[in-house]
Amino acid sequence: MTSNSVSSDRFNYALRLGDNALILSHRLSEWCGHGPALEEDIALTNVALDLIGQAQFWLGLAGELEGAGRSADDLAYKRDAGAFRNALLVERPNGDYGHTLMRQYLFDAWHVEVLAALTASSDPRFAEIAAKAAREVAYHVERSGELVAALGDGTPQSHARMQSALDALWAYAGGLFVGDEIDARLAEQGIAPAAGSLRPEWDRATGAVFAQAGLKPPASAFAHKGGHTEALGHLLAEMQFLPRAYPDAQW
Amino acid sequence: MVSEREVWDWLGQIPDPEIPVLSLVDLGVIREVRFDGDTLVVGVTPTYSGCPATAVIKQDIEAALRAHGVDKLRLERRLSPPWTTEWMSEDGRRKLREYGVAPPSGRAPAACPRCGSSKLRRVSQFGSTPCKANYVCQECLEPFDYFKCI
Secondary structure: OOHHHHHHHHHHHHHHHHHHHHHHHHHHHOOOOOOOOHHHHHHHHHHHHHHHHHHHHHHHHHHHHHOOOOOHHHHHHOOOHHHOOOOHHHHOOOOOHHHHHHHHHHHHHHHHHHHHHHHOOOOHHHHHHHHHHHHHHHHHHHHHHHHHHHHHOOOHHHHHHHHHHHHHHHHHHHHHHOOOHHHHHHHHOOOOOOHHHHHHHHHHHHHHHHHHHOOOOOOOOOOOOOOOOHHHHHHHHHHOHHHHHOOOOOO | OOOHHHHHHHHOOOEOOOOOOOEHHHHOOEEEEEEEOOEEEEEEOOOOOOOOHHHHHHHHHHHHHHHOOOOOEEEEEOOOOOOOHHHOOHHHHHHHHHHOEEOOEOEOOOOOOOOOOOOEEEEEOOOOOOOEEEEEEOOOOOEEEEEOOO
C-alpha cells in the first residue's frame, strides 16, 4: 500500500471523529435557552462546548493530514452535506428531551470506547487528542447514563418516551459498529480500532443501563449506515449560514 | 537577556480569566518556558477542549510578555500529556478554597469551602464554566462551585 492511501485513510478517519463531535455539538446547542430546567440547559451546552473543542482538534488534524491548506473552520463551514462523514445517529433531530438524552447516551457509550481504543493508537497524533477527549467524555457518559436510567425507571410517561426514543434510534446506533475498508486498513496498522470490535463492551455497558431503566432494546440487528438523512442539510443550512453569507467575517 | 525563571515569575502573575484568584502557573497550563535562539517559546496546554478561556489565556500571555519587553515570542500548543486537575498546584488549591470554590478531589468535593462540613448535595453536574459543578452544603446551606476532577 502506498503512503498516500494511508494518509488519506487517516484524513477520512479524523474527519469522521471531528464531524461526529461537530454535528452532535450543534444539535445540543439547539437546546440552548430551551432546556427543561436551567441545570439541564447548562449541562447540554457544556457538553456541546466540550464536543466543539474536540471537533476543532480532529478537524485541525484532518486538515493537516490532507495537506491542502484547509483549516478546521474551512472543513466545518465550507463543505456540503455529501462531504460530511459523521455517523447518522448524531444528525438525527432532537425530538423531545428524552429523545435527545437517549441519542446522547447511545453516542457517549460508543464515544468512550472508541476514544479508549484510540488512546493506544500507533499514531501519536490520534492518541494525544483521544487521551484529552476521553476524560471529558467520561463525564458525558456518566451523566447521560444516569438520566436514561432515571427517566426509563421514572413515570409511565417518561418510561414510554424513553422506550420510543430507544426504538427510533437503535438502528442508527447500530451504524456506529459497521466498518468499511478504511476502518479495516487502519485497524490492521493499529491506528484505529475495527468498528465492530467496540460492540461487545458497548452492548454490556448499555445493557446494564437499560436493565436498570427497565428499557428493552429492539431485537432487530438492522443498522442504518452510509449517506446522510435529510436532517443533515437542514442542520448545515443553519450552522453554516453566517460564514457562507459573510465569507471570512471577523469579530 | 531575561532568564527563564523571570518568565515563570511573570506568568505566575497572570490571572486565569475565569477564576482570577488562580494564576496560569497555579492552574498548571504552562508546560514549558525555553529560548529557541533569541525567541522565547512558551508551551501551553488547554484545560477543557472547548474552554473559551483558552483563547483569552493565549492573548493574556502574549500581552503580559510583550509588556515585559519580550518581542520575539512563540506560543506552542501541547496536548500531551493531557491537562488534568493533578496539574493544579497546592497553592492553587488553597487559593481556590479561600475563594469559595471547592478544589478538585476525586468524584465529589471533600468539604464545604465555607464551613468545612462534608454533608453535601450535588445540584448540577455542570456549573458556571466547563470545569465546575454545582453543590450545596447541607449544614450552612450555602451553594458553592466545585472544581471538577478530570
